[in-house]
Amino acid sequence: MRLIVTTFTGIVFGFFIGVSFPALTTKLNLPSSLLSSIDVTYIQEKYAGVKAPSFVKNNNSISSKNRLINDTLKIWVPSNPRGAERLPPAIIEAETDFYLRRLWGQPSEDLTSKPKYLVAFTVGHNQRNNIDANVKKFSENFTIVLFHYDGRTTEWDEFEWSKRAIHVSVRKQTKWWYAKRFLHPDIVAPYDYIFIWDEDLSVEHFNAEEYLKLVKKHGLEISQPGLEPNKGLTWQMTKRRGDREVHKETEEKPGWCSDPHLPPCAAFVEIMAPVFSRDAWRCVWHMIQNDLVHGWGLDFALRKCVEPAHEKIGVVDSQWIIHQSVPSLGNQGESQSGEAPWQGVRERCRKEWTMFQSRLANAEDAYYKAVGVDMFNSTT
Known part of the structure; x- marks a missing residue:
């Protein structure tokens, strides 16, 4: 049942x-x-x-x-960086840095300090001892970047600081080629100042931290250390003066300066050892041409990136260097028609200077025409 x-x-x-x-x-x-x-x-x-x-x-x-x-x-934010319009703004990392991080642990605990400045040298192994002397003049407040034009990188591990440096190796390239490709403003954005230096500079009388104190004190956005006046050829503007901290103008040969506030009498530094503020570098980077690798002509155009240029570009006299004029990069050229390798490099430099000046003049003319300004009849 x-x-x-x-x-x-x-x-x-x-x-x-x-x-x-x-x-x-x-x-x-x-x-x-x-x-x-x-x-x-x-x-x-x-x-x-x-x-x-x-x-x-x-x-x-x-x-x-x-x-x-x-x-x-669907997300679409027109103010986002180009290509990232579909992302929510809070997830976007538009800038980056050269800070080295661990492969373990909490990301928030990776960095015990964050360097405030960056110095980049374009180097060959033969100049390693001079670069070692240079790096020792820069404190731990600096990220060190080495651009290797000879392909030799591992040999630099004889220096302890090299193990913390950023190494980029591409054979037979110039510092402006490297700077255009690896020092994009969004990559170096965390750094207040960017030093882009040659490898053949003597720094016995130079200290980077003291240099930057004077740069800030005198309001310089683009600068360089003074050059020893009795060593090598240089412009009057960049020669060290022994009676002051900083100078921003000079007198050149008669007829060289149509305006005392224009290069080479003012608003002018050379391209061997320039120092840029973050904002100035963002402008200068955009002016560097991809195919004009030697940077000749840039020195006369740097004034386009700061205003007023004759007040914000200057030479620091009390922190000075010596240009050794070692033709190491020139020897990376190739011999043609019986000429020495450096001769072909120097000829290319001169051509680039003319090409850059022409491009800049044409670009300015095109702009003024587009906005309806007749520069030939302008009274300003």
Whole structure:
């Protein structure tokens, strides 16, 4: 008797479950991600010519709603960096740095300090002892970057500081080629000042921290250390003066300066050892031409990037250097028509100077024409 009652109860319970099941299925709220994973196309093809089951019709309706919601929720932020308009602004990292990080632990604990400045040298292994002397004049407040034009990098590990430096190696390239490609303003954005120096500078009378104190004191956005006046050829503007901390103007040969506030009498530093503020470098980087690798002509155009240039570009006299004029990069050239390798390099430099001046003049003319300004008849 008990068996009969139990069987009957089970049949009745099963009947009510079966009757209520379709109603339950239509009330389920499945996650949209699960619904989107159902291959509706496959189901429709399988039942082609057959009356579609009710759950397919329901799913089609839900998919249409999902598409409407997705279109509404699509992100598009025009003020985001180009190419990142589809991202929520809070996830964007538009800038980066050269800070070295660990492969383990918490990311927030990686950095015990963050260097405030950066110095980049373009180097060959033969000049390693001179670069070692240079680096020792820069404190731990500096990130050290070495651009290797001779392909030799591992040999630099004889210096302890080299193990913390950033090494970039591409054969037979110049510092301005490297700077254009590896010192993008968004890469060096954390650094207040960027030094872009040659490898053949003597720094016995130079200290980087003291140098920057004077740069800040005198409001210099673009600067260089004074050059020893009795060593090598240099412009009057960049020669060290022994009676002051900083100078911003000079007198050149008669007829060389049409305006005392223009290069080479003012608003001028050379390209062997320039120092840029973060903002000045952002402008200068955009002016560097991809194919003009020697940088000749840049020195006369740096004034385009600060205003007033004759006040914000200057030479620091009390922290000075000696240019050794070692033709190491010139020897990376190739001999052609019986000429020494350095002669071909020097000829290319001169050509680039002319090309850069022409491009800049043409670009300015095009701009003024576009805005309706006649420079020939302008009285300003």
